[in-house]
Amino acid sequence: MKQTVCLIGKPNVGKSTIFNRLIKENRSIVLDTPGITRDRIYGDVNYKDKSFLLIDTGGIDMGDSNWNKDIIMQATLAIDEADIIVFVVDGKEEISANDLKIRDILIKTNKKIIVAVNKIDNEKRNDLIYSFYELGFSCVLPLSASHNLGFKELLEEITKDFQEQERENDDEHLKFCLIGRPNVGKSSLINALLNESRVIVSDVAGTTRDATDTIFTYHNKEYIAIDTAGIRKKGRIYEQVEKYSLLRSLKAIDRSDVCILVINAEEGVIEHDKHILSYAIDSGKGIVIAVNKWDTIKDPDNSIKLWKKSLESHFMFASYAKIIFLSAKTKKRIHTLMPVIIEAYENNKKEIKTSDLNNIIIDATTMHIPPSYKGKRLKIYFVSQTDNKPPKFTLQVNNKSLVHFSYERYLENKIREAFDLTGTPILLKFKNKKED
Numbered sequence: 001m002k003q004t005v006c007l008i009g010k011p012n013v014g015k016s017t018i019f020n021r022l023i024k025e026n027r028s029i030v031l032d033t034p035g036i037t038r039d040r041i042y043g044d045v046n047y048k049d050k051s052f053l054l055i056d057t058g059g060i061d062m063g064d065s066n067w068n069k070d071i072i073m074q075a076t077l078a079i080d081e082a083d084i085i086v087f088v089v090d091g092k093e094e095i096s097a098n099d100l101k102i103r104d105i106l107i108k109t110n111k112k113i114i115v116a117v118n119k120i121d122n123e124k125r126n127d128l129i130y131s132f133y134e135l136g137f138s139c140v141l142p143l144s145a146s147h148n149l150g151f152k153e154l155l156e157e158i159t160k161d162f163q164e165q166e167r168e169n170d171d172e173h174l175k176f177c178l179i180g181r182p183n184v185g186k187s188s189l190i191n192a193l194l195n196e197s198r199v200i201v202s203d204v205a206g207t208t209r210d211a212t213d214t215i216f217t218y219h220n221k222e223y224i225a226i227d228t229a230g231i232r233k234k235g236r237i238y239e240q241v242e243k244y245s246l247l248r249s250l251k252a253i254d255r256s257d258v259c260i261l262v263i264n265a266e267e268g269v270i271e272h273d274k275h276i277l278s279y280a281i282d283s284g285k286g287i288v289i290a291v292n293k294w295d296t297i298k299d300p301d302n303s304i305k306l307w308k309k310s311l312e313s314h315f316m317f318a319s320y321a322k323i324i325f326l327s328a329k330t331k332k333r334i335h336t337l338m339p340v341i342i343e344a345y346e347n348n349k350k351e352i353k354t355s356d357l358n359n360i361i362i363d364a365t366t367m368h369i370p371p372s373y374k375g376k377r378l379k380i381y382f383v384s385q386t387d388n389k390p391p392k393f394t395l396q397v398n399n400k401s402l403v404h405f406s407y408e409r410y411l412e413n414k415i416r417e418a419f420d421l422t423g424t425p426i427l428l429k430f431k432n433k434k435e436d
Contacts, residue, residue: 002044002051002052002053002251002254003052003053003083003084003162004052004053004055004081004082004083004084004251005045005052005053005054005055005082005083005084005085005086005158006054006055006056006057006075006078006079006081006082006084006085006086007019007054007055007056007057007086007088008057008060008075008078008079008085008086008087008088008102008106009059009060009087009088009089009099009102010059010060010061010089010090010096010098010099010102011058011059011060011061012059012090013059013088013089013090013118013119014088014090014118014119014145014146015056015057015059015088016056017145017146018086018088018116018118018143018145019043019054019056021145021148021151022043022045022054022151022155023043023044023045023054042054042055042056042250042279043056044282044283045155047155047158047159048159050159050162052084052158052159052162053250053251053254055078055081055082057071057074057075057078058071058074058075059071060072060075060098060101060102061098076105079105079106079109079111082111083111083112084111084112084113084114084158085106085109085111085112085113085114086114086116086154086158087102087103087106087113087114087115087116087135087137088116088118088143089115089116089117089118089132089135090118090119091117091118091119091120091128091129091132091142091143092119094131095131095132095134095135099135100135103135103136103137106137107136112139112161113137113139114137114139114141114154114157114158115132115135115137115139115140115141116141116143116150116154117129117132117140117141117142117143118143118144118145119143119144119145119146120142120143120144120149120150121144121146121147121149128142129141129142139157141153141154141157173215173222173223173224174223174224174257174258174341174342174345175223175224175226175255175256175257175258176223176224176225176226176256176257176258176259176260176286176341176345177225177226177249177252177253177255177256177258177259177260178190178225178226178259178260178262178290179249179252179253179259179260179261179262179276179277179280180261180262180263180264180273180276181264181270181272181273183264184262184263184264184267184292184293185262185264185292185293185328185329186262188292188328188329189262189290189292189326189328189334189337190214190225191328192328192329192331192334193216193225193334193337193338194214194216194225213225213226214226218338223338226252226255226256249276250279253279253280253283253285254283256285257285257286257345257348257349257389258285258286258287258288258341258344258345258348258423259277259280259285259286259287259288260288260289260290260337260341261273261276261277261280261287261288261289261290262290262292263289263290263291263292263311264292264293265291265292265293265294265296265297265307265325266293266296268310269310269311269314269315273314274314274315277289277315277318278317281317281318281425284348284389284390284425284427285348285390285425286341286344286345286347286348286390286423286424287318287320287321287344287423287424287425288321288322288324288337288340288341288344288423289311289315289318289321289322289323289324290323290324290325290326290337291307291311291323291324291325291326292326292327292328293327293328293329294325294326294327294332294333295327295329295330295332300325304325307323307325308323311323318425320416320421320422320423320424320425321344321422321423322340322343322344322422322423324336324337324340340423343422343423344422344423344424345423347391347420347421347422347423347424348388348389348390348391348423348424349388349389350388350391350419350420350421350424351385351388351391352385352391352419354383354384354385356418356419357383357384357385357393357415358382358383360414360415360418360419361380361383361395361411361414363414364410364411364414365380368407368410370402370407371402371404371407372402373402376398376399376402377402378397378398378399378402378403378407379397379398380395380396380397381396381397381398381433382395382396383395383396386429387427390424390425390426390427391421391424391426391427392426392427392428392429393415393426393427393428393429394429394430394431395411395428395429395430395431396431396432396433397430397431397432397433398432398433399432400430400431400432403430408428408430411428412426412428
């Protein structure tokens with residue numbers, strides 16, 4: 001399983017800039033206003049042959065405002081779930097009372113703490129960090145997020161004790177997880193699937209505290225179901241913010257081959273559902289959308305069309321995912337679940353002949369000539385599948401900067417029309433012909 005690393009610190013020390021540098025995206029909002037990052041934000045970091053899940057947290061300020069309390073709760077969960085904590089401090093300021101209070105929290109964790117002294121861009125960087133050893137941690141590193149300095153040393157320190165990571169997907173069992181908000185019926189669905197109560201079921205949101213693996217047999221073949229919690233941990237601190245359900249769900253997603261987003265038919269779709277599904281897609285997993293508690297819907301036969309139209313609108317970014325409607329309580333349509341899980345898995349690992357791919361791309365470019373820009377037209381010379389889980393297609397072109405996102409979408413649609421890739425994202429990579 002991937003290691004988890006979280007960034008902790010007071011407001012305006014540069015955690016979000018560090019986060020964006022590490023994940024190589026601009027996902028965290030970066031402003032000079034203290035406290036702008038109020039929700040935990042997640043991303044994958046790849047360094048050499050190692051990877052880890054990175055959490056960005058809001059700045060911890062021991063003030064009395066309500067949102068400060070929310071940030072402290074979020075940061076507390078991130079600290080609890082993390083394997084390594086990067087304590088970010090401002091190298092242009094003296095150690096503050098806030099820094100000391102955060103230090104007191106971190107000392108009690110008995111986890112590996114790396115103090116990252118940010119905003120140190122002086123040539124004598126190592127001479128400017130000695131005062132921060134007063135925080136009591138042995139590992140103190142200088143960093144400049146704005147000038148991209150010190151990140152190699154930080155990544156080396158984070159990953160130096162990682163064991164060589166193995167792909168759990170190489171296991172012969174198909175692993176799938178049920179993801180979604182608390183109390184949408186994930187545990188009940190697994191029970192209905194297993195036809196026995198191996199997982200605790202309750203109407204109280206957050207009953208499932210940890211991800212639970214269950215091996216079962218379907219059509220003489222073994223599968224592993226991972227029930228992610230609608231997750232909260234013990235204590236009132238975790239009972240107040242629903243987004244706490246996300247972190248261990250992300251870990252379960254990483255371990256799975258297929259992810260089933262469970263939606264409560266009584267409540268419909270909210271933005272949180274889209275966020276958690278997008279992480280599964282970004283992780284390259286097979287995707288299924290399951291609407292549970294369908295027994296509560298009046299006139300279900302006629303409602304399916306309206307629901308499908310609504311879901312397709314909400315999840316346009318996952319239009320390839322199968323949508324099924326079922327009831328864990330009555331077990332109606334429960335038989336439709338495993339076939340679509342298996343279909344998504346088979347398509348996620350599918351391999352397509354190079355000759356067939358090239359024929360499809362030739363036909364596509366003939367039907368719709370590639371775009372031109374400033375007198376230069378995109379030319380596609382060759383395409384091949386270079387990976388699976390999910391399928392990845394590499395296209396050799398004359399100039400990849402000429403690829404417009406709309407034409408890339410057109411090519412993806414043509415590939416999907418030609419080959420059954422239901423239930424899986426696919427990746428298109430454009431590579432200049434002379435590029436190594």
